[in-house]
Amino acid sequence: MSKRTRKTIRKGLAKRHRDRERNQQKLRHLKRRTKPTGRKLTQKVAMQFECHKVFDRLWCGPDAPMLRSEAYKYLARILRRPIHMAHIALLDMRDCLYVIRRVQQDYEKLFRKSA
Secondary structure, three states: OHHHHHHHHHHHHHHHHHHHHHHHHHHHHHHOOOOOOOOOOHHHHHHHHHHHHHHHHHOOOOOOOOOHHHHHHHHHHHHHHHHHHHOOHHOOOHHHEEEHHHHHHHHHHHHHHHH
């Protein structure tokens, strides 16, 4: 092997070694983290998550019966709130249950209407 080739190989190995070392440092940093960093999953948050899954069927996907803006206007109408207050994150458990029930009842009507 020529001197130049050996030098190139050494550079490549050094770079790989540096990259491996950086990745190991990142992993060590992540392993040190003991507390959960996300939002605590309470009953209210779990209910909001379910509510969002049901509500998103109205406007997500190719066969959705509404546009996103129309879906949020519908949400505001069924909650009897102004549109800027019609967000699932602002709902309590009772409202989430109401929205789930109402969307499931109205989904068939809305879907047939759009088809």
